[in-house]
Amino acid sequence: MPWWGWIIVTVVMLTALVVGCVYAGIHAFRAVHSVADTGTEIRKYLDAMQEPVPSSNSNQAPLFTQPLSTAAHRYSLAQTQVECRKITRHNRHAQRWSVWKRNRVPFTSDPNCEATHPCSQPALQTIGSSSANHVLSTDAVNAGNGVKAN
Numbered sequence: 824m825p826w827w828g829w830i831i832v833t834v835v836m837l838t839a840l841v842v843g844c845v846y847a848g849i850h851a852f853r854a855v856h857s858v859a860d861t862g863t864e865i866r867k868y869l870d871a872m873q874e875p876v877p878s879s880n881s882n883q884a885p886l887f888t889q890p891l892s893t894a895a896h897r898y899s900l901a902q903t904q905v906e907c908r909k910i911t912r913h914n915r916h917a918q919r920w921s922v923w924k925r926n927r928v929p930f931t932s933d934p935n936c937e938a939t940h941p942c943s944q945p946a947l948q949t950i951g952s953s954s955a956n957h958v959l960s961t962d963a964v965n966a967g968n969g970v971k972a973n
Contacts, residue, residue, distance in 0.1 A: 886894055 886897075
């Protein structure tokens with residue numbers, strides 16, 4: 824390689840080194856600002872944690888020093904709230920499933936096709952009153968419809 828080739832290679836290498844250092848410096852500067860902003864946010868939360876919280880039961884004795892009936896009453900109130908949440912969740916769940924049951928999604932997007940997804944077909948059918956439901960297997964239902972089981 825001629826002598827001027829080495830000069831070109833050296834200049835290109837030094838240029839790449841300088842450009843890389845500038846790139847790293849710019850990103851380091853941005854990272855310092857990002858970390859500083861994060862530190863400021865964390866400081867806000869830590870300062871808020873240091874402030875005393877006004878509480879209405881500061882003059883109330885600890886629960887373990889009170890009569891057992893007080894703890895039992897608090898527990899029964901908490902359990903009532905838990906049951907209310909469970910009932911609400913169950914009602915939402917039942918309502919959503921009833922909507923899905925009314926609007927079955929077809930297996931294909933072809934309107935002429937009557938095949939539905941196997942998961943949308945009921946594996947079990949329920950008959951009877953709401954107070955006493957009896958579950959029949961698919962084979963029993965099919966036998967009643969004149970379908971032979973394989």
